[in-house]
Amino acid sequence: MNCTRLQQVLDAHIDGELDATTNRDIAGHLSECSACAALRDERITLRHTLRTHAPYFKAPPALAPALRRAMAQSVAVAKPRSAGLSWFHAAAFATVAALAGLLGGYWLAQPLADYPLREPAVASHVAALAPTHELIQVASSDQHTVKPWFQGKLDFAPPVKDLSGDGFTLLGARLDHVADKPAAAVVYRIRKHVINLFVWRASERAPDALATSSVRGFSVATWAADGLRFAAVSDVEARDLARFAQRVSSP
Amino acid sequence: MSGAGNDTHKLSRFESVVLVHLDAAYNLARWLTRDASGADDAVQDACLRAYRFFDSQQGPSPKAWFMAVVRNACLDWLKDQRVRGADESYDEHLHAANNLPQFSSALELPEAAAARTAEARWLHEGLAALPREHREVLILRELEELSYKEISEIVGVPMGTVMSRLSRGRDLLQQRLRQSRERKRS
Numbered sequence: 001m002n003c004t005r006l007q008q009v010l011d012a013h014i015d016g017e018l019d020a021t022t023n024r025d026i027a028g029h030l031s032e033c034s035a036c037a038a039l040r041d042e043r044i045t046l047r048h049t050l051r052t053h054a055p056y057f058k059a060p061p062a063l064a065p066a067l068r069r070a071m072a073q074s075v076a077v078a079k080p081r082s083a084g085l086s087w088f089h090a091a092a093f094a095t096v097a098a099l100a101g102l103l104g105g106y107w108l109a110q111p112l113a114d115y116p117l118r119e120p121a122v123a124s125h126v127a128a129l130a131p132t133h134e135l136i137q138v139a140s141s142d143q144h145t146v147k148p149w150f151q152g153k154l155d156f157a158p159p160v161k162d163l164s165g166d167g168f169t170l171l172g173a174r175l176d177h178v179a180d181k182p183a184a185a186v187v188y189r190i191r192k193h194v195i196n197l198f199v200w201r202a203s204e205r206a207p208d209a210l211a212t213s214s215v216r217g218f219s220v221a222t223w224a225a226d227g228l229r230f231a232a233v234s235d236v237e238a239r240d241l242a243r244f245a246q247r248v249s250s251p
Numbered sequence: 252m253s254g255a256g257n258d259t260h261k262l263s264r265f266e267s268v269v270l271v272h273l274d275a276a277y278n279l280a281r282w283l284t285r286d287a288s289g290a291d292d293a294v295q296d297a298c299l300r301a302y303r304f305f306d307s308q309q310g311p312s313p314k315a316w317f318m319a320v321v322r323n324a325c326l327d328w329l330k331d332q333r334v335r336g337a338d339e340s341y342d343e344h345l346h347a348a349n350n351l352p353q354f355s356s357a358l359e360l361p362e363a364a365a366a367r368t369a370e371a372r373w374l375h376e377g378l379a380a381l382p383r384e385h386r387e388v389l390i391l392r393e394l395e396e397l398s399y400k401e402i403s404e405i406v407g408v409p410m411g412t413v414m415s416r417l418s419r420g421r422d423l424l425q426q427r428l429r430q431s432r433e434r435k436r437s
Contacts, residue, residue, distance in 0.1 A: 008418075010418075011414060011417055011418040011421060012399070012414050015392065015399065015417070017398070017399050017410075017414070042425065043421060043425075046421060046424065046425055046428070047393065049370065049374065050374065050389070050393040050394075050424075051393055051394075053370040053371050053374050054371070054374045054375070054378060054393065054394060055371055055374070055375050056274075056278055056394055057277055057278045057281035057282070057290070058274045058277065058278070059273045059274050059276070059277035059294070060277075060291075063273065063277065063291065063294065063295075064270065064273060066295065067270070067273075067294070067295060067298045068262075070295055070298070070299060071262065071265070071298060071299065071302050072262075074299050074302065074303070137300070137323060138323060139330075145407065148407040148408070149319075149323075149407050151404055151407070152308070152311075152312070152315060152316045152319060152404050153304065153307070153308055153316065153319075154307065175304045175307060177307075182304075182306070182307030
């Protein structure tokens with residue numbers, strides 16, 4: 001091990017992030033090279049200073065009670081969308097919620113099948129575009145920012161593709177639900193139209209060919225591959241959505 | 252029917268799995284937003300988001316998951332500030348001495364307490380002035396003592412990037428330390 005290499009891995013060494021063999025090589029070099037040993041000592045002093053003196057901002061005492069109040073309120077508001085079996089109660093609140101409620105009820109009557117998926121996907125698309133709703137939780141046109149954002153949030157890894165060459169701009173992503181299943185929603189734009197690409201875990205592994213249709217004026221494309229279900233929804237022309245779905249579904 | 256019982260159950264689970272990390276969340280938010288009310292807003296926003304997606308989160312580390320949600324809420328808050336035209340650059344003179352947490356110094360000698368306060372102030376300024384991408388990994392590593400893997404999940408970058416950002420952040424902090432010592436001497 002030489003000095004250049006050592007300085008590259010010195011921090012990881014001090015942080016205890018290296019394997020035993022590399023740690024031994026480093027220790028060997030440090031015992032012979034006083035310049036590198038001085039660097040190490042400086043780093044250890046810095047770490048000690050940071051851990052003992054850097055300000056740690058504890059949550060103010062009033063914050064936790066305020067959060068509990070806010071969450072209790074959000075439970076009351078979010079119920080129509082999040083609690084599966086109370087879908088029918090939603091009818092009283094809003095037209096959109098009522099529609100989603102009926103569709104949700106229909107869906108629950110057939111818990112094992114993946115069909116029909118188009119209606120719940122359209123309901124989620126409509127809900128996501130409501131002014132009070134958050135369409136994008138991670139805003140980025142970079143697929144390498146959007147894809148890792150899902151890590152730890154879902155038990156599957158939705159594919160995120162850069163389709164800017166085909167006129168589809170990646171806007172970002174959010175977590176959503178389709179028919180009460182946790183779903184990734186990857187958001188693209190073509191011209192003025194938003195495309196929601198929903199991805200969730202299929203209940204069966206069998207792949208399913210690409211199918212496009214129209215639901216209440218929305219274009220919908222559905223398919224399944226690799227144990228995942230896909231539904232793309234937009235108010236864009238069916239032709240454009242089919243092109244989008246083909247690009248996303250092609251390996 | 253999913254009634255109040257389920258909500259109560261979910262709330263109490265959320266409390267024990269997520270809200271136990273409230274101090275860590277708030278500390279990260281303070282260092283990212285560099286603003287007390289910004290941190291309040293971001294943490295509240297993050298808790299609501301986390302609560303909403305609590306059932307679908309199945310990652311190995313609830314803390315890392317929650318911290319990632321907090322971080323996103325902070326970035327959104329910063330973006331809102333930019334949209335409103337607020338100056339993003341950090342004004343050291345404006346922020347320097349205010350809002351430092353109080354230390355319990357009853358058992359310390361006055362000299363030790365003063366040195367401690369001076370050190371804390373210096374670190375506060377030095378850390379706050381670091382570029383965000385270096386500041387956040389240093390806070391997560393040194394103050395939360397999280398592993399590279401957990402930091403990589405929170406920040407959404409590979410572990411190699413965590414390593415190089417930490418390294419660079421410490422370089423910058425150390426440069427600052429040397430400069431301030433030289434200034435004192437001259």
